[in-house]
Amino acid sequence: MNDLLDIADAERLTEDQVHALYRRFVSRSQVSLVGAFGFGHDRVESAEGCWITLRDGRRILDFTGGIGVLNHGHNHPRILAARRNFAEQRRMEVHKNYLSPYVAALSHNLARLLPGDLDVSYFPNSGAEAVEGAVKLAYKYHAGRRGTVLHTDISFHGKLLGAGSLTASPELHFDYPRIPGTDYFGYGDLDSFALALDRHRAIDGGSDVYAVVLEPLSASSLRECSGEFLREVRRLCTEQDIVLVFDEVYTGWGRTGALFHFMHHPGLVPDVVTMSKSFGGGKASIAGYVAREPVFRRAYDNLQDATLHSTTYYGFGEETATALEAVAVAVEDDYPGRARKLGAVLEAGLRDIAVRHPALVASTAGSGALHGVFLKAGPASLDRLVPLLPAALGRDPRLRTKLITGAVIAALYRDHGVLTFFGSNHGLPLIVAPPLVAEEPEAETFLRALDEVLGQGAVRLLGRLAGELAAGRLRP
Numbered sequence: 001m002n003d004l005l006d007i008a009d010a011e012r013l014t015e016d017q018v019h020a021l022y023r024r025f026v027s028r029s030q031v032s033l034v035g036a037f038g039f040g041h042d043r044v045e046s047a048e049g050c051w052i053t054l055r056d057g058r059r060i061l062d063f064t065g066g067i068g069v070l071n072h073g074h075n076h077p078r079i080l081a082a083r084r085n086f087a088e089q090r091r092m093e094v095h096k097n098y099l100s101p102y103v104a105a106l107s108h109n110l111a112r113l114l115p116g117d118l119d120v121s122y123f124p125n126s127g128a129e130a131v132e133g134a135v136k137l138a139y140k141y142h143a144g145r146r147g148t149v150l151h152t153d154i155s156f157h158g159k160l161l162g163a164g165s166l167t168a169s170p171e172l173h174f175d176y177p178r179i180p181g182t183d184y185f186g187y188g189d190l191d192s193f194a195l196a197l198d199r200h201r202a203i204d205g206g207s208d209v210y211a212v213v214l215e216p217l218s219a220s221s222l223r224e225c226s227g228e229f230l231r232e233v234r235r236l237c238t239e240q241d242i243v244l245v246f247d248e249v250y251t252g253w254g255r256t257g258a259l260f261h262f263m264h265h266p267g268l269v270p271d272v273v274t275m276s277k278s279f280g281g282g283k284a285s286i287a288g289y290v291a292r293e294p295v296f297r298r299a300y301d302n303l304q305d306a307t308l309h310s311t312t313y314y315g316f317g318e319e320t321a322t323a324l325e326a327v328a329v330a331v332e333d334d335y336p337g338r339a340r341k342l343g344a345v346l347e348a349g350l351r352d353i354a355v356r357h358p359a360l361v362a363s364t365a366g367s368g369a370l371h372g373v374f375l376k377a378g379p380a381s382l383d384r385l386v387p388l389l390p391a392a393l394g395r396d397p398r399l400r401t402k403l404i405t406g407a408v409i410a411a412l413y414r415d416h417g418v419l420t421f422f423g424s425n426h427g428l429p430l431i432v433a434p435p436l437v438a439e440e441p442e443a444e445t446f447l448r449a450l451d452e453v454l455g456q457g458a459v460r461l462l463g464r465l466a467g468e469l470a471a472g473r474l475r476p
C-alpha cells in the first residue's frame with residue numbers, strides 16, 4: 001500500500017480534491033449542504049483568536065464561537081504552550097494503571113470554582129457522553145428503583161442514542177429507539193413541570209422520577225429559564241429526592257456572563273452539572289460532569305461500582321492537562337466579565353438593528369456573549385425556490401425561515417468576510433457568539449456588516465440565493 005495519503009498530502013489537497021474525497025469517502029450530502037455557502041468552497045490556511053486566514057490570504061471574522069468550543073478563540077497561545085510542553089516532556093497519555101495527577105488537579109479546581117458540594121468529577125470526551133454519564137449516575141443513585149427521566153420540550157442534549165432520547169429539537173427528525181421512561185415538560189413552565197411530576201407518581205405515592213435534565217439557558221433557541229422557575233424546580237427535586245442535572249455543555253466557561261449560566265442565581269446548586277466545548281480551550285475534546293458529593297458517593301462510591309461507568313478515552317493526559325490550562329485562562333482573564341462587556345455592545349447594537357430592519361428582524365434574544373437574531377419567515381413567494389431544492393429540504397416546514405437566515409449568513413460571508421451560523425432548534429436564530437477574546441472593534445465590525453446585509457432587503461438577498469441554487473450548487 002503506497003498510495004496512502006500522509007499529513008503533507010492532506011495539507012496540499014485542493015478544494016476540488018477535498019470535495020471529491022468527501023463525496024466518495026465521507027458524505028456527498030455534507031458537501032452539498034456546506035457547498036451551498038461560500039465557505040464550503042474555501043480552504044483554511046490557519047486560525048488565530050477570532051480570525052481565520054484563508055489560503056488566498058483573505059481574513060474571515062469568526063463569530064460562530066466554534067459552536068461553543070471557542071471561548072478562548074482559535075489556537076490560544078497558552079493552550080498551545082500547554083500541549084507543546086506535555087508532548088515535549090513525553091508525559092504519559094493513558095493512566096488506567098496509575099492515578100492521573102491531571103485528573104486529580106482538574107477535579108480539585110472544578111470543586112473550588114463551583115458552588116456548594118459540587119465536588120466530584122468525571123471527564124469523558126463529548127457533551128452527549130457527559131449528559132449520559134449524569135443520567136446513569138442518577139439512575140444508579142436510586143439503585144434502579146425509579147424509572148423516569150424528565151427533559152424539556154425544546155431540549156438539546158446531544159445525538160447519541162441516550163442523549164438523543166432526551167432531546168426534543170426538530171434537528172433530530174428521525175425517530176431512533178429511545179431509552180425507556182422519558183417524558184417532557186414545557187421549558188420554563190412550572191405548571192407543566194408539576195404536571196409531569198404528578199404523571200410519574202410511584203405506587204407508594206413517592207416519585208418515580210430519578211432525574212430532571214435541564215438547560216438553564218437553551219443555547220440553540222436562546223430561551224432562558226427564570227430564576228424563580230429554576231429555584232422552584234430545585235425545591236421540588238430536593239423534596240422528592242430527584243437528581244437535578246443542569247446541562248451547561250454550551251453555556252459554560254463564561255459564555256453568558258457567569259462562569260456557568262446557573263451561577264447568575266446565587267445559592268442555586270444542581271445535583272450534577274455537565275460541561276464540554278470550551279472546557280478544552282478550543283483544542284482538546286473533553287467534557288465533564290461534576291456531581292454533588294453525596295449523590296456521587298451513594299451511586300458509585302464502593303469497590304464493586306468504582307468502574308461501572310467509564311470509557312477508554314476518559315480523562316486522558318493531554319486532554320485533562322489542556323483543560324487545566326483552559327480553566328486557568330477563563331478564570332484569570334475573567335471570561336465572564338469579558339462576555340458581559342462584549343454582550344453590552346452586542347445587545348445594544350442588535351436592538352438598534354432590530355429597530356432599523358423591522359421587515360426582516362422578528363426579535364433578538366441572548367445573554368452575555370451569546371445572542372440570536374430571529375428573522376421573519378419571508379414571503380410565500382419563497383415557495384418558488386422549492387423546486388430548486390433537494391426534495392427532503394423542500395418538505396421542511398421551517399423552510400422559509402431557513403432560506404432567509406441562510407441568505408443572510410451567505411451574504412455576511414461573501415460580502416463582509418464574517419462567519420456565522422444558525423441554531424437548529426425551535427426558532428432557527430442566526431447565532432451571534434464571538435470568541436471571548438474578541439474586542440469591541442470586532443463586535444462593531446460584525447454589527448456594521450449585519451446592518452448592511454439586512455439593508456439589502458429580503459428580495460435582493462433571496463434573489464442572490466436563488467441564483468446560486470439555480471446554478472446547482474445545492475446538489476442532493
Ligand SMILES: Cc1ncc(COP(=O)(O)O)c(C=O)c1O
Nearest residue numbers: 126127128156157158247249250
Ligand atoms: C446543551 C448541549 N448539551 C449537549 C450537547 C452535546 O454535546 P456533543 O455534541 O459534544 O455530544 C450540546 C451540543 O451542542 C449542547 O449544546
